Every structure is written in C-alpha cells, then in structure tokens.
Amino acid sequence: MVNDATTPTGPVLAGVDQGGQEYVVRCAAEQAALHDVPLHLLHVAEHHGTPAQGAEVVAPLEGIVRTEFPGVSVTTEAVSGRASAVLVERSALASWTVVGHRGSGGFSRLPLGSVSWQVATHAAGPVIVVRPGDTPPDPEKRVVAGVDVADSSGISSHALDVAFAEAALRGASLELVHGSFHLGETPTGPGMAAPDFDVLDEAVRAALREEADKRRDRYPGVPVRLHAERLRAATLLAEASRGAVLLVVGSHGRSGLRRLLLGSVSSEVLHTAACPVAVVHTTHPG
Incomplete structure (x- = not known):
C-alpha cells in the first residue's frame, strides 16, 4: 500500500x-x-x-x-x-x-x-x-535510506515515507542507515573524557526503531533492518548501497544558497553510491 x-x-x-x-x-x-x-x-x-x-x-x-x-x-x-x-x-x-x-x-x-x-x-x-553499472546483474532486493537523527527539523519524514513505499513496491527489505562520526566527539586535551558512546548509540537506535514503528502498520510486509555506526554518514551510505536496488536520501541543506540545497551528505553520495540514488526534497527548492 x-x-x-x-x-x-x-x-x-x-x-x-x-x-x-x-x-x-x-x-x-x-x-x-x-x-x-x-x-x-x-x-x-x-x-x-x-x-x-x-x-x-x-x-x-x-x-x-x-x-x-x-x-x-x-x-x-x-x-x-x-x-x-x-x-x-x-x-x-x-x-x-x-x-x-x-x-x-x-x-x-x-x-x-x-x-x-x-x-x-x-x-x-x-x-x-x-549511471551505467550502478545496479549489479542480480541486485539484492534491498532499499537503503539515509537517516539523520540529529537534524533539527526531525528525521526526514517524507524521505522515509518514500523509502518505505519504494521498498514495498519492489517487494524489498529496507535498511535504515545512520552514520555519526564527528571529530568533536574525540577528546584531544588533558583531562578530557570521551562521551558515553553506548548511551549515544542506543539513543540513535531508539530513534530509528521509533521511525520504523510509525510506519509498520502502513507497510507490514517490509522487513526493516537498523544500521548505525560511528562512521562518516556518506561513507557508510556508500558502503550500504553496494548491491542495493535504490538509495534514498533527503534533501534538506541548511544553507539558504540554492547550490547547497542538497546538504553535504546527499551531495557526496550522488558521487559515491554504487546504486541509483533517489533524492527526496524535504521542502520545495524554490
């Protein structure tokens, strides 16, 4: 549906x-x-x-x-x-x-x-x-969606809705992917303590589960896998795209400049993904 x-x-x-x-x-x-x-x-x-x-x-x-x-x-x-x-x-x-x-x-x-x-x-x-060669001869029935749980506007709801719908139409599973590596999380000075990464990681997984649960009734036939790592988001998405049929990313650049509307992660995966990339605009580009 x-x-x-x-x-x-x-x-x-x-x-x-x-x-x-x-x-x-x-x-x-x-x-x-x-x-x-x-x-x-x-x-x-x-x-x-x-x-x-x-x-x-x-x-x-x-x-x-x-x-x-x-x-x-x-x-x-x-x-x-x-x-x-x-x-x-x-x-x-x-x-x-x-x-x-x-x-x-x-x-x-x-x-x-x-x-x-x-x-x-x-x-x-x-x-x-x-692009040529994006899709392997026998791709996995798997759609990948990039999820930014730190986005101040909330998780890209429209992009996730599209990802679930595309997975349902293809009879595919859906992999929700979140990458979160920031140099600012690594202590560099004396006496500086690293944050509790276990707590941070569980918060991410909880946010992903919540988004999946919101859509479970609408898409009961779509198996969902949660994938969160402490790795650059664009790098993790490029890796996850290998063998997939589609990678879905939201377009919600934080700059007011038109040339930056895609946002840095979405921009990068357009160059590095190993499968077709669906760009879903959160707001109209104008």
Whole structure:
C-alpha cells in the first residue's frame, strides 16, 4: 500500500541525451511500471541541436520501452533549450524525474554532470540519479535510506515515507542507515573524557526503531533492518548501497544558497553510491 504522501500524480519524466542512455530509460521505465504511471522521454537539444535531430535520439529509446516494458505507456518529445532548466521546469508536472550521471571535466572526485546536479538540486519533486553499472546483474532486493537523527527539523519524514513505499513496491527489505562520526566527539586535551558512546548509540537506535514503528502498520510486509555506526554518514551510505536496488536520501541543506540545497551528505553520495540514488526534497527548492 502506498500512502497519499507518496502516491504519484504525474508521469515519470526521463531526461535523455545522445548515446548510452539505455540504462536511464530502463530505470525510468521500471519506476513507471512500479507506480503504474506513464513514462515521458524528453531530449533537450542544446547549442546547435534541433528538435528534429532530437527525435532521432528518442526514437530507439522509445523502442526499448515498448519492447521490454509493454505495459508502460510511453511518449517522447524533443525540444530546444538549456537541458537543466527545461527538466527542472517539467519536473513540476512529474511524479519522478530520472536523469543519468554524466560527468565531465576529468575530475574523478566530481564525476556528476552539471545537468544531473542541477536537476537533483532544483527539481520540484523526487529525482533518481542513475549511471551505467550502478545496479549489479542480480541486485539484492534491498532499499537503503539515509537517516539523520540529529537534524533539527526531525528525521526526514517524507524521505522515509518514500523509502518505505519504494521498498514495498519492489517487494524489498529496507535498511535504515545512520552514520555519526564527528571529530568533536574525540577528546584531544588533558583531562578530557570521551562521551558515553553506548548511551549515544542506543539513543540513535531508539530513534530509528521509533521511525520504523510509525510506519509498520502502513507497510507490514517490509522487513526493516537498523544500521548505525560511528562512521562518516556518506561513507557508510556508500558502503550500504553496494548491491542495493535504490538509495534514498533527503534533501534538506541548511544553507539558504540554492547550490547547497542538497546538504553535504546527499551531495557526496550522488558521487559515491554504487546504486541509483533517489533524492527526496524535504521542502520545495524554490
């Protein structure tokens, strides 16, 4: 059962580019099939490209959907413009937006392409960022959700609702992951005592159990595992994503700057996760 907060109200929108986009289309088509909504493939021709040339891009991708996902209603479109701006605008009418992880510039530590980054940051609804090789041939039926129990606004309730719903739709288990390593917790001066980590860790586990219990009646068929370690959150999430079908993170950056809306952990896992990453905005980016 999918509750009202996570029920799609529009098609899945897939932004596709030239070459090697089959993985994006298959991920988007699967998402559309799971939610029983249409799929819209959109190519935005930038620079010297034309909509006519864009039609040649989307035609074979439409063929993949019709062949491999016959139950999914698919439409295509090619327009001219700036890809990130068009996709962000169109995301307001989509239940999900799916984009590829297209890096540039030769910086291995910053492999996320600018279009994917802009869409993940500014889209009106949830976004899935996927790249070639993200999903192993036989992935575990496991969804991972990053949980920040120290967030002053409370645990990201909407992101957790989405994570439970996605696990239920996939017949998957759900792993709630919290990482909490801070240099400030390590005493450095004479006479300084370390905090009682056992007490802190139990408080974290209690908070995770409480969130799981809130959703148990709505999602009784979703097995939940709690995973909390004294490790950097982004590092722990990247490790947990190996073999998973989806990693769900909330977007609630504490800065008022648009470029920082994702928050540091969500930003990092977009570059390091080993499976598709679903970014769920806690508040509208504006």
